[in-house]
Every structure is written in structure tokens, then in C-alpha cells.
Amino acid sequence: MNFYFFRDFFFSCVWEVFYPLDRKVTARIQYRVGPPWYQSFADLLKLFGKETLIPKNSSVTMFMLAPFLGMSALLVSGFILYKINLFNMPGFLGDLIVMVYLFTIPSLSLILGGFASSNPLSSLGSSREIKLLLGYELPFMLAILVPVIQTGSIRFSEIIQFQIEHGAVLYSISGSLAFIAVLLSVQAKMGLVPFDVAEAETEILSGPLTEYSGPLLGIFKLNKMLMFSILPLFVLSCFWGGFGNVNPLINILKFLTIVVIFTLIRNTNPRLRVDQALRFFWFKLSVISSIAVILALGGM
Amino acid sequence: MDLRLKALTKSPWVFHISTGSCNNCDIELIDVLTPRYDAERFGIVLVGSIKHADVLMVTGSMNRKCIPLVKDLYQQAPKPILVIALGTCSCGRGIFRDSYNCPVNVDDVIPVDVYVPGCPPKPEAIIAGIVKGIEKLK
Ligand code: SF4
Numbered sequence: 001m002n003f004y005f006f007r008d009f010f011f012s013c014v015w016e017v018f019y020p021l022d023r024k025v026t027a028r029i030q031y032r033v034g035p036p037w038y039q040s041f042a043d044l045l046k047l048f049g050k051e052t053l054i055p056k057n058s059s060v061t062m063f064m065l066a067p068f069l070g071m072s073a074l075l076v077s078g079f080i081l082y083k084i085n086l087f088n089m090p091g092f093l094g095d096l097i098v099m100v101y102l103f104t105i106p107s108l109s110l111i112l113g114g115f116a117s118s119n120p121l122s123s124l125g126s127s128r129e130i131k132l133l134l135g136y137e138l139p140f141m142l143a144i145l146v147p148v149i150q151t152g153s154i155r156f157s158e159i160i161q162f163q164i165e166h167g168a169v170l171y172s173i174s175g176s177l178a179f180i181a182v183l184l185s186v187q188a189k190m191g192l193v194p195f196d197v198a199e200a201e202t203e204i205l206s207g208p209l210t211e212y213s214g215p216l217l218g219i220f221k222l223n224k225m226l227m228f229s230i231l232p233l234f235v236l237s238c239f240w241g242g243f244g245n246v247n248p249l250i251n252i253l254k255f256l257t258i259v260v261i262f263t264l265i266r267n268t269n270p271r272l273r274v275d276q277a278l279r280f281f282w283f284k285l286s287v288i289s290s291i292a293v294i295l296a297l298g299g300m
Numbered sequence: 301m302d303l304r305l306k307a308l309t310k311s312p313w314v315f316h317i318s319t320g321s322c323n324n325c326d327i328e329l330i331d332v333l334t335p336r337y338d339a340e341r342f343g344i345v346l347v348g349s350i351k352h353a354d355v356l357m358v359t360g361s362m363n364r365k366c367i368p369l370v371k372d373l374y375q376q377a378p379k380p381i382l383v384i385a386l387g388t389c390s391c392g393r394g395i396f397r398d399s400y401n402c403p404v405n406v407d408d409v410i411p412v413d414v415y416v417p418g419c420p421p422k423p424e425a426i427i428a429g430i431v432k433g434i435e436k437l438k
Contacts, residue, residue, distance in 0.1 A: 023340075032338040039343055042310035046354070049304030051378035053351060205348040213351035213378040 019225040021256070025263045040225060047218030055117055055211045062116035067212075067219035070109030074226040077102040081233050084156045085243040091157045099156075099234060100144060103189060106223050107133050110191075110198065113220070114208025125207025128274050129198035132188055135281035136195070140185035142289035146178035147238045149296040156237055163241040170239045174295035179239045181289040183258075185281070186231050187265055190224070194269040195277050232258040308354060308380070309434045311343035315353030315377075319370060319406070321360030325387040328420040329357065337423045344430060355382045355430065361389040361396040362406050374410040382433045385412045386426065388419045 020037050027034025054060055077099050083089040114126030147169045148154055151162035169175035188195035199207040209220055236242055236255055243251040318326055332339045347353055350373050388394035390406045406412055416429035
């Protein structure tokens with residue numbers, strides 16, 4: 001425990017500064033002025049000041065624990081990514097695999113929270129989230145294989161180093177195919193619009209979050225904000241050379257490009273039904289990722 | 301003013317319940333969120349669950365079936381909560397005052413903070429109502 005630890009911890013927490021961009025871009029697309037830049041922080045602060053209500057028949061421990069589970073996983077993954085990208089920390093063998101595991105935990109926390117709150121609509125939302133999880137994990141894992149095959153490493157720092165030396169994975173045919181697959185499955189991971197069946201506001205109130213209020217809801221919102229900054233960084237590290245460029249401006253521009261792509265997909269698509277989403281992931285996106293893997297094995 | 305209250309005034313999330321309105325007030329409420337009026341400038345968003353709400357927006361003339369439901373909703377809402385009666389119907393039953401099905405006013409059932417009259421109120425009036433409610437909190 002020293003000063004550096006707290007500095008790093010602080011920096012891995014403030015990734016969410018990029019979240020307000022999403023709402024602002026959304027507003028501009030719809031020809032609106034949109035909320036002020038501090039809106040998300042005001043929302044969080046307000047939620048932390050409100051009353052916490054715990055439903056009568058819920059399993060209280062699980063209900064309270066679920067949001068923190070997701071947050072801890074996200075903070076750990078944000079910490080690793082931040083150290084590797086900004087401070088050239090070598091990481092450890094297999095940190096890519098650890099990361100892939102850590103990214104499923106926020107979805108799991110949502111599922112647990114929904115089932116623990118003993119509300120029929122929450123349970124419905126949770127079961128939808130499980131189906132979605134089964135759907136997007138397959139193309140996601142397959143697509144993550146492509147940078148691993150091309151760079152021959154499961155260590156982030158080596159993947160990034162390889163891309164700095166030999167050009168980004170994205171610039172090959174297999175890389176760009178896998179990039180598309182990863183973008184769409186990450187979209188579902190974050191629960192953004194074409195795949196937001198779990199939280200479909202117009203159908204099942206707020207899905208797993210229906211019974212949450214006050215600080216616990218705030219933690220879930222914080223998870224969402226963290227995800228919105230950590231997952232783009234993950235995609236950037238795997239496919240576009242991370243923050244490896246000598247010019248920091250280009251690095252940030254790349255990062256913002258990925259964030260804006262997510263927002264654009266979110267704003268130009270209607271919500272899919274859960275069966276449509278599953279069919280899309282299994283029969284379309286998985287095929288694309290498999291083709292990408294085969295191409296990568298062939299050296300393209 | 302403390303920080304919590306300041307944050308609350310910057311992001312009032314609205315939950316909307318219709319207690320037997322003619323649907324016109326509800327349409328006007330949705331109007332407030334369209335690009336022309338853009339209530340998100342003030343942080344106003346519609347939420348799907350009462351547990352997330354800071355403002356309880358009541359429209360309609362409170363018919364018999366709705367009385368226990370509205371009471372329930374008010375008790376489930378996390379405090380502090382602001383109650384706004386939207387439209388002449390919910391302010392004082394309006395043209396349904398003599399109806400067999402509307403025995404009480406909204407403010408006989410739950411405490412109302414702001415009344416927005418009009419049949420239906422204009423979107424500008426609705427935004428002004430929410431802003432007045434926020435001023436009242438301060
Ligand atoms: S106030 Fe007028 S517009 Fe609103 S619900 Fe009543 S009758 Fe309909």
C-alpha cells in the first residue's frame with residue numbers, strides 16, 4: 001500500500017469520464033441539445049443520496065451483494081488494462097483469458113440481482129440476460145482468438161508490442177472480420193440498444209433493475225459507465241494496437257472512435273427480440289468469427 | 301444547500317402513472333421529451349420503475365380502482381419524492397367532478413407538491429411545473 005497504488009486505483013476508477021459522451025452524441029443525432037456534461041455524475045450523486053428499499057421476499061444478502069460483485073470485477077479489469085496501456089506494465093501470462101472471464105461477471109451480477117429481488121419482471125429480465133449471455137459469448141470468444149493466433153500470445157503486453165511492430169490486427173482481412181464480431185458482441189455485453197432485451201423499458205419496466213433503488217441502483221449505473229470505457233479499451237488493445245502509438249492524441253482519437261461507433265449502433269437500430277438476437281449471434285456472427293479464425297490460421 | 305439536494309435538482313427522474321385520464325395529458329408528457337422541447341437538458345428522463353423515480357407524475361381523475369394502487373405506489377417510492385398533479389383532471393377532477401366513478405381528488409389520497417392545470421397542459425407548462433417543484437425542494 002503506497003501512494004502509487006492509490007494513484008493507480010484512482011485512475012482505473014475515473015475511466016467512466018467517457019460515458020457522458022454517449023448521451024451527448026445521442027442527443028446530437030436526434031437534433032437535441034442534450035444534457036450537460038456532468039449529467040451522469042449528478043445522476044450518480046443523487047442516487048447515492050436516496051433511500052434504499054429492499055423488497056420483502058427477496059434474499060437480502062444476494063440482493064445487496066450483486067452490484068458490488070460486478071463493480072469489483074470491472075475495477076480489476078480496468079486496473080490491468082490501464083497499467084498495461086499507459087505504464088507498459090508487462091502483465092502476466094494469460095491476462096487476456098482472465099479478462100475474458102472478468103467481463104462475464106457484470107452480466108452475472110445483473111442476473112443474480114434480478115433473481116434475488118423476487119419480482120416476476122426482474123426474473124424475466126434475468127432469464128433474458130442469461131439467454132443473451134449464451135448467445136454473445138460464442139462469437140466473442142471466437143473473435144478474440146484472431147489476435148491470439150496472429151500475434152501468437154495470450155499476454156496483452158505482447159499482443160500490443162506485436163501490433164506496434166507489425167501493424168494492427170485490424171488491418172488484415174481476418175482482423176477486420178473479427179473486429180466487427182467483437183464490436184457487436186460487446187454491444188450486447190454492455191446491454192446497449194439492439195440487444196437491450198434484458199432491460200427493455202417498454203416491455204418489462206427495467207428488467208433486473210426494477211426493484212433496485214438508491215445507492216445499489218447507483219452502483220449498477222456505475223458498472224454501466226465503467227463498462228462503457230473499459231470494454232472499448234479492451235477492443236482497442238486487442239485489435240488496434242492499444243495506446244501504443246507515440247502520439248497520445250492519435251491514441252485518444254482511436255479510443256473515442258470506438259466509443260462513438262457503439263453510440264452510433266445504439267442510436268440507429270431498433271431492439272431485437274431475444275430469439276432474434278440469439279439467432280443473430282449463433283447463426284450469423286459466429287459464422288463470421290469462424291471464418292475469421294480460419295483466415296487467421298491461413299495467415300491472412 | 302447540501303450536495304445531495306443539489307444533485308437531486310439536477311436529475312429529476314420522472315415516473316408517470318395514469319389514474320384514468322383521457323390519454324391526452326400522457327401524450328403531452330411524452331411530448332416534453334421530444335427534440336423540440338428536449339427535457340433531457342435539465343436531466344429529466346422517464347423511468348420505468350417507481351423505485352428509480354424522484355418525481356411521481358399523476359394524470360387523470362383518480363377513479364375508484366386506482367385509489368389503492370396510487371397509495372401503494374407512493375409508499376413504494378424512495379423518499380424524497382415530489383408529486384406533481386398534471387392536468388385539470390388530477391388537480392380537481394375537472395369535468396369528471398360529478399362522476400360516480402371519481403369520488404376523491406388526487407390530493408385527498410397522496411400529498412401533492414405541484415399542480416399543473418390545463419386540459420391538457422402545454423409542454424412548456426409541464427417543464428415549468430417540474431422546475432417549480434425543484435425550486436420548492438430548495
Ligand atoms: S386534464 Fe383534460 S386532457 Fe388531461 S386527462 Fe383530463 S380531460 Fe384529458
